Amino acid sequence: MAHGSHGPIPHWIKELFDIGYWGEWGISRAFMLGIVFFGLYLILGNFIPNLPLFTFNWLVATAPIWVPIGLIIGAWKAWVTYIQSLYISGRQPVLLEMKIPREVARSPRAMELALTSLNLSSGETTFLHRAWRGQVRPFFSFEIASFGGEIHFYIWCWKNYKDIIEGMLYAHYPEIELVEVEDYATKFQYDPEKHNVWGVEWPLMTYMGIGQTDFRINAYQPRTYVDFELDKDPKEEFKIDPLANVLEFMSSIKPNEQLWIQIVLRKLGKRYILNPFGKPDEDNLWKDMVENEVNKLRAEAAIIPAETLKEVLAEHGEEEDKHVSPRPSWKQNEMMKAMERHLGKYPFEVGMRGIYWVEGDLRGPIFTGFRWIWRPFGNPQYGTHLRPKKWHCDFDYPWQDFHDYRWINQGYRVHDAFRRRSFFNSPWILPTNVLTNETIASLWHPPSRAVAVPGIQRMAATKAEPPANLPK
Secondary structure (H helix, E strand, O other): OOOOOOOOOOHHHHHHHHHHHOOOOOOOHHHHHHHHHHHHHHHHHOOOOOHHHHHHHHHHHHHHHHHHHHHHHHHHHHHHHHHHHHHHHOOOEEEEEEEEOOOOOOOHHHHHHHHHHHOOOOOOOOHHHHHHOOOOOOOEEEEEEEEOOEEEEEEEEEHHHHHHHHHHHHHHOOOOEEEEEOOHHHHOOOOOOOEEEEEEEOOEEOOOOOOOOOHHHHHOOOOOOOOOOHHHOOOHHHOOOOHHHHHHHHOOOOOOEEEEEEEEEEEOOOOOOOOOOOOOOHHHHHHHHHHHHHHHHHHHHHOOOHHHHHHHHHHOOOOOOOOOOOOOOHHHHHHHHHHHHHHOOOEEEEEEEEEEEEEOOOOHHHHHHHHOOOHHHOOOOOOOEEOOEEOOOOOOOHHHOHHHHHHHHHHHHHHHHHHHOOOOOOOOOOOOEEEEHHHHHHHOOOOOOOOOOOOEOEOOOOOOOOOOOOOO
8 A cells, every 4th residue: 555645644643653663763663652652642731731740649549549550469479489499499409410322212101201200289288388488380391401502401390309300211211321410501601791591491492373472372292202203113224203303403512602492381270369268270270271272263164154054055956054063174183183282281381491602703604503502393384383583682773782782681681591491480471382292202302322423422321230140
C-alpha cells in the first residue's frame, strides 16, 4: 500500500515511530515509548486544566485502596523470594564429571530410563514447607563444556541427591565413571579487560503459528533419538546420532575459547509458592493440552472443504452430508504419533542456556554456529526446534551502549545465572519449556564409539569387577 497523507495515522508519524522503535536510529523501545507517553500526556494536558495536580489528587484519593493491596502483594513476593533464596543457599552443590569409556554399548534409551529417577517432587509437600520454610523441588543441570576443544560431560546437583545420580547412571551405564570435580563455572572470574562473554538460551519455537509464550508449543517436541532409529540399537557403523554434530562443533574451537551448555531441569508439577491457594497440577495441564492438540489434528483430517463435499455428493446423486472418516496426511499422522508417544513419557520443566567465552574477540563462525548448535534436532515445519534467544544484543550505534556498559553487564548477568544453575527461582526466574525424558536423553547422553569426535576424552580401559569366587 502506498504511503499517503490520508488515513487514521499520518504516514510521517508511522514512519517516525517505525524508525525509532525498530532501531534504524538506534533508539531503545523504553525511550521511544517514553516519548510517546509524555507526548500524549502533554496533549491531554491541553484538555484538562492543572493535569499534574489532578493526577496527584486522584492518586492520593485512591491510595487507601491500592496502597494496602500493593503492600500485601509486594511483601508476600519479597518474603517468598527471601525464604526460597535462604533455603537454596543452604544446599551444598556438587559437580560430577562423567568419564566416557571407549565403548558405550547402550543407546540413549538407557539415559531416558535413567532420567525417570529425577522425576522428584520432594520438598513442596505442604503449604508450610513451601511458604514458611521456602522449600523448592530439586533441580538438576546436565552440562557439556568444551575447554579449547576438549569436551567434558557434567552433572550438577545438590549433595543429598548425589547417590541418586550415581545410582541411576551406573545402573544403565556401568562402564562410565563419575568423579566429583571443582565447579568450572564458579572458578571462572569474568574480567571484561581480558574476556568476552556472550550468552544464549534455547527455547522451543515452531513455524506453525504458535508463539514461544503459548503453552501449546510444549505439545510439539523436537526430533529425538527415536526419529533417528537409535532405539533399534543398530550396529555402530549404521548409527546416526545428531549429538555428533554438537560435539564435533564444540571440539573445533581454539585454545583461547570455551563453550558451556547447561540443561537445567526439574519435575513438571504444581507451582503453589506464589499463590497460597495453589494452582492446578501442570502435569495434568500438559497432558490435557497434548490430547487437545491431537484431537484438533484428527478433526482437521476428517474435514472436507465444503465445495469439494458438494461436488462429491452431486456426483453420487446425494444431497445429505454423509459421515466422513478421518484420512490424515503423512504429516498429520507423524505429528499425532509423536505427541501420543511422548504422552507415555515423564515431562520435565526445562531451561537451556549456553555461554561462549573467549580471551580476545568473538569469532563470527563460532558465534553463529553456537547459536544454532541444536539445529540437527529441529523439526520446525510441523514440530519444534530449539531457537536461540540472545542475552546480548548487537548494537549498531555508539549511543546505544556507551563504553560497552550494557554488553559487559549482560556478561556478568549470564555468567551469574549459569553458575547458579538458575531458571526456576530468584534471582533468575526465566521462561522454560516442557520436555520429556526422551527428548532430554537425546540432547545429553554418553556418546558411543560411532561419535568419533577427537575432543572427547575417553578412558583408556573399561572398569571390571573382580571374580566373585576369589579367596578372602
